[in-house]
Amino acid sequence: MTEQHRNPLPRLNWLHMVSAPLCVAALTLMTGALANAQDLTLNETGSTLLYPLFTTWVDAYTRSHPGIRVTTGATGSEAGIQQALTGKVQIGASDAYMSDADMRQHPQIINVPLAIAAQTVNYNLPGLNTTHLKLDGPVLAGIYTGAIRNWDAPQIAALNPGVALPHHPIVPIHRADGSGDTFVFSQFLSFSTPAWESDKGYGTSIAWPAVPGSAGAVGNAGMVQALQSTPWSLGYVGVSFTDKLAEAKLGTAALKNGAGEFILPNKDTITAGAASLGPRTPPDERLSLVFAPASGAYPLVNYEYAVVSTKQADAATAAALRRFLLWTIVPSETNEAYLDTVHFIPLPPHTWELSQAQIQSIK
Incomplete structure (x- = not known):
C-alpha cells in the first residue's frame, strides 16, 4: 500500500453526538427490523487491536438480538481484509484502509470506520x-x-x-x-x-x-x-x-x-x-489520521475499519449485517462506554454520517 491519503487540516469543534433526527432514524431502522431477524451467523476476523472491542460488542448485541450469532477472530488486519475479499467472512476488521489499487480490483468492497483508536x-x-x-x-x-x-x-x-x-x-x-x-x-x-x-x-x-x-x-x-x-x-x-x-x-x-x-x-x-482531520474524510472514508500537525494531537491515530462487501449472499444476511454495523456506531452513552473500556473514541459527526451511508449500501 503506497498511497498517502492526506489532506489539509482544518480545525473541528469535536462533537460526540450527531444530530437528533439522524440518531432517531438509525435507531428506528434497527428497532423496527428486529421482528424480522432470522437465525443466522455473521463472521468477523482481523485486527487484534479491534478484537477486544468486537468481543464486547458481540456479547452485548447477541444477548439483546436473539437469532443472531457473530463469531470473532484475532488474525491481524491483513488476514481480515483478505478474508473479506474472498467472502470467507462478512466483516474484515482492520486498522488499515485498502489501497487504491485494491479498491479498483474490488469495487464491491467498502471500508467503514466504526471507531477511532491509536x-x-x-x-x-x-x-x-x-x-x-x-x-x-x-x-x-x-x-x-x-x-x-x-x-x-x-x-x-x-x-x-x-x-x-x-x-x-x-x-x-x-x-x-x-x-x-x-x-x-x-x-x-x-x-x-x-x-x-x-x-x-x-x-x-x-x-x-x-x-x-x-x-x-x-x-x-x-x-x-x-x-x-x-x-x-x-x-x-x-x-x-x-x-x-x-x-x-x-x-x-x-x-x-x-x-x-x-x-x-x-x-x-x-x-x-482525529479532530484535525475528521472534516476531510472522503465519502469512501479511506483517510490517514497519522501525524496531524494540530497542537495537542497525538500522532499515531487511526480509524478502525469494517471491510465488507456491498454484495452479500442473500437479503437476510445483508439486513443482519446492516443492523449490526449500525448498532456499533449509533451514538449513545452505552456505546461510548464500550469504547472507553478499550481506550477508543467515537466517530465525529461527519464520519458517522459517512459510515451510516456506506453501511446502507450493503445489499
Missing part, C-alpha cells in the same frame, strides 16, 4: 519504564533500520536531556503478521522521515531491516509478551492493550507530533489528533 510506542528499559521518554519519527526510523543501535545514542539523548540513558543495544520488536498496527506505525515513520518513505514506505507488512537482535511478534498480545520478556526492547502496541501494558509495567513514549510537541496518548490527545 497505537503506543512502548519499551522495557530497566530502571526507566516509569519515565516517559521523548521519541520522534526519525529516531524510531533509525532504530528500526539499525542506524541507531544504543539507548544512549546522541539522537535519543538530545531528545531526553537529564535522563541517564544506559549504554545498551536496543532490541526493536515488530509485528511478524500482516498488521494494521504496522500500517499505522510505518505511516508515522514515512510521514515524518523522508528516508524511510523513499526506502520502506508503509503497509500492513514491511520488509523490516535485519537489525541485530530484532524480533517479530504475532498480534498485540504477542507484542506485549515480547516486550515484557525482553529487557532493552522497544515496540508498538494498539491502544486497546493499554491495561495489559500497565500490568506488564512497560514504559510509554511521548511522541513528537506534526506541531513539534511531544505528546502522550490519552483520550484528549487522541481526540485532538
